Amino acid sequence: MNLVRIISIIIVIIWGIFSISPLYIVVISGFKELNDVFTVPPKLIPFIDFQPSLEAYYKVFYTEIGQTFITSLVIAIAATVITLPVVIFSAYGFSRFPRAAMNDPRSFFILLTLRMTPPFAVVLPILLYWSSLGLIDTYPALIWTYTVFSIPLGVWILKGFIDSIPGRLEDAARVDGYNFASTFIKFVLPLMASGLAATIALVWLFLWNEFLFALKIAGGNVVTYTVKLPQLRHAERIMWNVYGAMGTISIIPPMIIFLAFRRYITKLYLAR
Amino acid sequence: MPEIKLEKVTKTINEKPIVQEVSLEIPNKSFYCILGPPGSGKTMLMRLIAGLEAPDEGKILFDEKDVTNLGPAERNVAIVFQDFALYPHLTAFDNIASPLKVKKLPMNEIKKKVEEIAKYLKIDHRLTHFPAELSGGELQRVAIARALAKGAEVILLDEPLVRLDYKIRENMREELYKLQKEMGKNIILISSDPIDAMSLAEKIAVMKSGKVIQTGTREEIYERPANIFVGRYFGTVEMNILDIDKVVSKDAGKIIIKTKSFEMELPFCKKLVEEKIKIGIRAEHLFITELSGPMDVNFEAKIMLTEVIGSDTIIHLDLGLNETLRASVPIIYRRKIGEKIRIGFDPRKIYIFSSNGELLARGSDLYD
Amino acid sequence: MASEKKTKTSLPIFLQLPATIIIWSLVGYVLPYLIYLSFNKNIPGKGLVFVGIENYYKFLIDPRVYGDLFRTIYYSGLGTIIEVILGMVIALAITNAIKNERIRYMVFLLFLIPMSFSEAIVANMWLLLVTPVGYINSFLKVLNLPTISWLGSDMALTTIIISDVWQWTSLPLLLIYAARSSISKEFYDMADLDKLSSWQTFRVVTWPHIKWAVAVSILLRFIFMNIYIDKIFILTYGGPGFATETLGFYIFLQAFQYGAYGYAAALSIITLLIVGILTYIFWKFMR
Numbered sequence: 069m070n071l072v073r074i075i076s077i078i079i080v081i082i083w084g085i086f087s088i089s090p091l092y093i094v095v096i097s098g099f100k101e102l103n104d105v106f107t108v109p110p111k112l113i114p115f116i117d118f119q120p121s122l123e124a125y126y127k128v129f130y131t132e133i134g135q136t137f138i139t140s141l142v143i144a145i146a147a148t149v150i151t152l153p154v155v156i157f158s159a160y161g162f163s164r165f166p167r168a169a170m171n172d173p174r175s176f177f178i179l180l181t182l183r184m185t186p187p188f189a190v191v192l193p194i195l196l197y198w199s200s201l202g203l204i205d206t207y208p209a210l211i212w213t214y215t216v217f218s219i220p221l222g223v224w225i226l227k228g229f230i231d232s233i234p235g236r237l238e239d240a241a242r243v244d245g246y247n248f249a250s251t252f253i254k255f256v257l258p259l260m261a262s263g264l265a266a267t268i269a270l271v272w273l274f275l276w277n278e279f280l281f282a283l284k285i286a287g288g289n290v291v292t293y294t295v296k297l298p299q300l301r302h303a304e305r306i307m308w309n310v311y312g313a314m315g316t317i318s319i320i321p322p323m324i325i326f327l328a329f330r331r332y333i334t335k336l337y338l339a340r
Numbered sequence: 341m342p343e344i345k346l347e348k349v350t351k352t353i354n355e356k357p358i359v360q361e362v363s364l365e366i367p368n369k370s371f372y373c374i375l376g377p378p379g380s381g382k383t384m385l386m387r388l389i390a391g392l393e394a395p396d397e398g399k400i401l402f403d404e405k406d407v408t409n410l411g412p413a414e415r416n417v418a419i420v421f422q423d424f425a426l427y428p429h430l431t432a433f434d435n436i437a438s439p440l441k442v443k444k445l446p447m448n449e450i451k452k453k454v455e456e457i458a459k460y461l462k463i464d465h466r467l468t469h470f471p472a473e474l475s476g477g478e479l480q481r482v483a484i485a486r487a488l489a490k491g492a493e494v495i496l497l498d499e500p501l502v503r504l505d506y507k508i509r510e511n512m513r514e515e516l517y518k519l520q521k522e523m524g525k526n527i528i529l530i531s532s533d534p535i536d537a538m539s540l541a542e543k544i545a546v547m548k549s550g551k552v553i554q555t556g557t558r559e560e561i562y563e564r565p566a567n568i569f570v571g572r573y574f575g576t577v578e579m580n581i582l583d584i585d586k587v588v589s590k591d592a593g594k595i596i597i598k599t600k601s602f603e604m605e606l607p608f609c610k611k612l613v614e615e616k617i618k619i620g621i622r623a624e625h626l627f628i629t630e631l632s633g634p635m636d637v638n639f640e641a642k643i644m645l646t647e648v649i650g651s652d653t654i655i656h657l658d659l660g661l662n663e664t665l666r667a668s669v670p671i672i673y674r675r676k677i678g679e680k681i682r683i684g685f686d687p688r689k690i691y692i693f694s695s696n697g698e699l700l701a702r703g704s705d706l707y708d
Numbered sequence: 709m710a711s712e713k714k715t716k717t718s719l720p721i722f723l724q725l726p727a728t729i730i731i732w733s734l735v736g737y738v739l740p741y742l743i744y745l746s747f748n749k750n751i752p753g754k755g756l757v758f759v760g761i762e763n764y765y766k767f768l769i770d771p772r773v774y775g776d777l778f779r780t781i782y783y784s785g786l787g788t789i790i791e792v793i794l795g796m797v798i799a800l801a802i803t804n805a806i807k808n809e810r811i812r813y814m815v816f817l818l819f820l821i822p823m824s825f826s827e828a829i830v831a832n833m834w835l836l837l838v839t840p841v842g843y844i845n846s847f848l849k850v851l852n853l854p855t856i857s858w859l860g861s862d863m864a865l866t867t868i869i870i871s872d873v874w875q876w877t878s879l880p881l882l883l884i885y886a887a888r889s890s891i892s893k894e895f896y897d898m899a900d901l902d903k904l905s906s907w908q909t910f911r912v913v914t915w916p917h918i919k920w921a922v923a924v925s926i927l928l929r930f931i932f933m934n935i936y937i938d939k940i941f942i943l944t945y946g947g948p949g950f951a952t953e954t955l956g957f958y959i960f961l962q963a964f965q966y967g968a969y970g971y972a973a974a975l976s977i978i979t980l981l982i983v984g985i986l987t988y989i990f991w992k993f994m995r
Contacts, residue, residue: 072906076805080815083798087819090833090874093843097836106841109850154726161723167353168720170728177991182731184987186935188956189976192963193738193745216734219727239392240425244490245413245442248719258429277826279938284964294828298942301835308836315833322824330817333882 091319097312098124105308124313133296133310137317140282140292143207144275147214151271154215155222156264160256162223163230164238176227183220187280195284205288213285214275222271225332229263230256266332269325276321293318342403342493342526343368344389349398351384358384360550361398366528366543368403371520373529373537376547377573385547386496386530391415402494413442417494418487422502424479426471432458432482433467439490457485477508484519494526501536513539534574538562546570568620568697577623577654579691580665587613601659602639604687607706612692617700620691623654626667627684635684641665643679648672657683742980745973752967763974772950772958779865780954784933787869787876792925794873795880800914803888816885823878827938834871835943861951864944868952871939876932880925887921888914927990931983955979 096112097105099120104111111117128134158179165171198209233256241251257264282292297314300307326333344366351359359381366372376382387393389400391412400408407415418439426435433454440450458464461481471479480500487495497516501509517540520527529536537544538558545555546566554566565571572579585598593608597619606612629638641657644664653673657665667683675681690703746763748756767773798819806812822830837843838858845855858867891913899909937956940946946953946961953961959979963972 073804076801076803079798079801080805083794083801083819084815086874087822090837091821093836094833106839106843106846108846110843110846154730157723158727161720165720165723170724171720173995175724177987179727179731180991181984181987182735184931184935184983184990186937186956186979186983188937188960189979189983190738190742191960192969192972192976193741194734196741196969197734197737212730213734216731219731223727234423234425236421236423236425237427240419240421240427240486241438242392243390243412243417243419244439244486247413250442255427273824277829279826279828279941280936294826297828297832311832312836315829315836318829319825322826323821326821326824327817330820333820 094312094315094319096120097309098314098316100124100309100312102305102307102309105312121309124307124309127307127310128313128317132291133300133314136291136293136296139290140276140294143211143214143282143290143292144272146207147211147218147275148268148272150211150215151218151222152264152268154219155226155267155271156257156260158219159223159226159230160252162227164235176223179220179223182217183224185217191280191284194281198285205286205290207290210282210286210290213281214278217281218271218275221274222267225270226260226263226267229260229266232263233259263332266329269329270332273322273325344494344526344528345399345401345404346385346389347399347401349385349388349395349400351381351388351393351395357550359388359395362547362550362552363398364545364552364555366526368526369524370542371517371527371529371540373531373541373544374547375531375534375537375544375574377532379549380532380547381550382530382532382547383498386419386498386528389494389528390417390419390496415494416490416492417496418490418492419496419498420480420483420487420500422499424471424483424503426479426482426486428471431468431470432463432474432478435471435482436467436485436489438486453489454485457488461485461488476504477512480504480512488523492525494528497527497529499531500529501531501533516540535576537574538576544574546574563702565691565699567699568618568693571620571691571693571699575622575624577666577668579620579622580626581693582619582621582663582665584617584619587617589613599659600661600663602637604637604690606687606703609701609706611700615700616695618693618695618697620693621665621685621689622691623666623668625685625689626665628655628667628669628673629682629684631669631671632684635686637687638682638684640680641683643675643677643681645677646674648674742973742976745969746977748970750967750969756970759970763971764978766971767975767978772953773955775950776953776955776958779950779952780934780956783865783869783954784930787872787933788926788929790869790873791877791929792880792922794877795882795925796884796918796922798877799881799885799888800910802885816881820878820882822875823882825875827875827936828942830871830875831939831942834867834874838867838871838943859944859948861948864948864951868939868943871943872933876929879929880922883921883925884918887918891917923993927986927993931986931990935983 096114099114099122100111100118101121101123104118114120161168161171162176166173194213195204198204198206198213201209203209237255237259238251241255246254277294278292279294283295286292287295293314297311297318300311300314344364346362346364348361348363349359350357350361362381362385374382374385384393388395391407391410391414395408398408399406402415412419426432427438430438436454436457437450440453445453454467455464458467461484463478463481463485466474466478466482471482474482480503484500500516501512504512513536516527516529529540531537541558543555543557544561546553546561548569554561554570556564561570561574565574568581572581582599585600588596588598589608590596590605594605595608595612597604597606597612599619627635629635639659641659643655644658645656647654647656651670651672653669653671655667655669655673657667659665665683686703688702688704688707692700692703694700745756747758747760749759749762751757802812802816802819806815825833835842840855840857840859842858844858848855857863895913896909899913904912934954934956937954937960940952940954940957941960944952946957955975956979959972959975962968962975
């Protein structure tokens with residue numbers, strides 16, 4: 069038990085407390101009555117410092133606030149569903165035909181640039197684009213925009229997985245006599261299954277978390293929870309406990325997905 | 341069955357020529373071997389013959405029919421891949437049945453055929469298992485079974501023995517040989533191990549750097565290698581190559597070839613005196629005079645190392661003056677390091693190469 | 709038959725068509741329109757007026773840009789450095805502190821969770837903490853310490869950096885921890901045998917193996933910190949004053965607050981060029 073180890077343990081504990089605290093606070097705030105949220109001293113322990121209440125959650129579920137979660141869910145699922153086949157084909161092309169036109173590294177680079185594009189740089193022209201089509205603040209506009217920006221992300225993830233499937237199996241299938249479609253359906257997709265699941269999950273997560281486009285391209289009729297949440301501050305009386313409740317609900321899907329696909333997250337960022 | 345012809349087939353990838361103007365004739369119903377070190381282009385050549393890749397230039401003909409633009413299905417070829425390439429998510433049965441399912445045969449016919457082939461290859465008891473559960477040898481057989489199930493006339497084997505243990509390799513060679521004889525198909529073996537070629541193939545093509553250096557039967561290539569590379573490559577142990585110090589004419593129509601540490605006498609040949617040459621002598625043609633009896637050329641050498649491989653011994657010899665030789669004897673011969681023994685060989689067996697590596701003659705030629 | 713060869717050559721292109729069509733359906737308009745906008749000025753009442761390259765040198769003489777530039781570099785630079793160093797320290801600390809592999813893995817996973825949330829949600833979360841009557845100040849009051857104006861002009865940028873550090877230290881942590889885990893124990897055994905000090909062990913065994921992960925972390929975090937303005941938007945909206953205004957946020961304001969479409973577009977184009985260059989560096993680095 070030397071000095072280094074002691075310091076290490078201290079660091080881990082401190083960071084642990086630092087990491088968990090905000091989460092803890094958000095969760096308990098969601099279960100408090102409004103007056104209990106910001107008190108001096110802060111009320112931290114349920115049942116002892118304060119009586120947990122579902123007041124905030126009622127507000128969430130019975131008003132349009134809860135609706136925003138559904139909106140986010142629907143949009144994220146819709147965009148993911150459209151993106152998926154596109155991503156499968158594109159990722160396969162980049163992986164298996166790197167020498168073919170439109171599949172070479174340079175084209176992949178263009179895709180990558182799209183992923184790294186700052187939303188703030190393109191949100192204005194995109195807004196004007198949908199405006200000119202009369203589709204401002206509609207589901208199709210946001211879904212389509214999301215699709216465009218999900219594709220690079222999805223291709224980036226999925227290509228890594230397809231690269232790890234030996235191409236030899238596709239050769240064997242060709243030799244056996246299967247045409248491209250059969251080979252793809254029978255021999256590529258099943259082996260891609262886990263990678264595909266991770267891609268779907270991570271793309272969906274990206275869309276579930278998105279803020280700026282949802283704010284500017286939609287925001288009136290089509291409101292996602294990421295947009296709604298900060299809006300709570302502009303109400304006459306700021307409902308901080310609702311704030312906490314919404315925050316709690318919104319972090320559940322990311323945590324579940326993250327823990328379910330933890331192995332792939334590592335692979336994703338480490339892929340050379 | 342078909343006779344396969346390649347005419348000036350070329351394939352370039354990223355400006356690098358992988359296969360350069362290769363022309364070959366593979367007779368039908370034969371066991372043909374394409375032999376070459378890694379990077380020689382033999383795998384690409386296999387893919388071109390199979391139809392997995394299309395050549396940039398040249399033609400490929402099956403029985404005089406131009407198949408250059410056809411895929412593997414249309415050419416009716418089967419491949420046994422080096423890493424077996426079995427579908428991991430299917431059982432052995434389904435793997436073997438795969439080419440039959442494409443043909444849309446009725447299920448009971450497929451079942452019959454698969455069991456027949458599996459029985460022939462002695463894997464019928466493992467059909468319900470997945471590739472992950474099978475041993476190396478079993479995987480090999482399933483891969484072969486799949487190739488046979490296809491009913492193709494040409495079967496390409498891509499370094500099939502590389503993944504197997506030493507002992508199984510020997511058994512496999514026997515079985516492959518038997519297979520070809522019994523099935524009467526055209527089997528093309530791609531390998532980097534000359535022993536595969538020597539023990540299995542009727543005809544061999546030796547490749548290096550994308551080109552075919554020499555084709556012929558194993559006797560032809562063994563006895564008359566086109567150059568030093570083929571001479572050294574095609575043998576159980578690499579051929580010994582010696583630089584020649586000088587060649588002097590002796591009267592009575594003889595010449596003396598001198599290496600750094602010994603000399604040998606041969607009938608006169610003008611060319612040998614005029615050009616700079618190298619001499620090759622195979623390890624198996626070097627004998628220990630103590631065991632074999634006296635030989636025409638003999639000299640003393642010091643043992644550096646003895647390697648026992650199977651039932652043979654490879655003896656590494658130091659002739660002094662930085663000249664070394666390897667001799668291979670078919671017995672187990674253990675001696676101390678540093679011991680001196682007498683080595684001899686028959687000068688008729690030597691290979692005479694020109695300065696640029698081409699074969700000029702065998703020793704025996706000078707005696708005719 | 710010739711048909712198979714034709715399919716062979718056109719198949720890869722068909723594979724990329726859906727993605728290409730969808731992407732260009734938007735980009736094909738957005739890019740030219742951005743360029744078009746950048747040569748115009750939006751005059752209220754009149755609409756777009758052609759002004760040539762005025763927007764492109766306007767930012768050179770715009771004093772606010774320089775403040776923004778400084779804040780941007782400070783924000784993303786400091787944030788990145790803290791996140792990578794902290795991430796490395798914590799990754800190594802986890803490795804040293806916990807010997808039980810299962811527990812170590814679980815702690816590691818726990819520490820990765822902040823990374824999975826959206827930028828906006830994290831900002832909202834921290835609002836509960838840093839708002840003047842929020843939890844942190846309440847806590848300080850209990851300890852009889854003076855409260856801090858977390859979102860005031862002195863602390864605002866720092867507060868945002870802290871919230872970003874809270875969320876994204878997990879990324880360098882992830883990469884460096886993974887790199888560290890791949891170092892086989894034998895190296896450390898050898899270091900022990902040679903009686904190397906902790907610092908020497910780090911320098912000789914650990915560092916060479918995690919170098920790459922550190923570099924990727926720096927690149928990724930630096931790029932992404934500049935891309936998202938969610939936290940700034942939600943916590944401070946660029947203020948108070950200009951205290952948390954970065955270049956990205958400035959562009960946003962020009963477009964949506966001041967209606968200066970042309971200027972915003974020109975700045976966006978410049979941003980995209982810079983992004984292109986940085987992506988290229990990232991690309992080359994990864995190969």
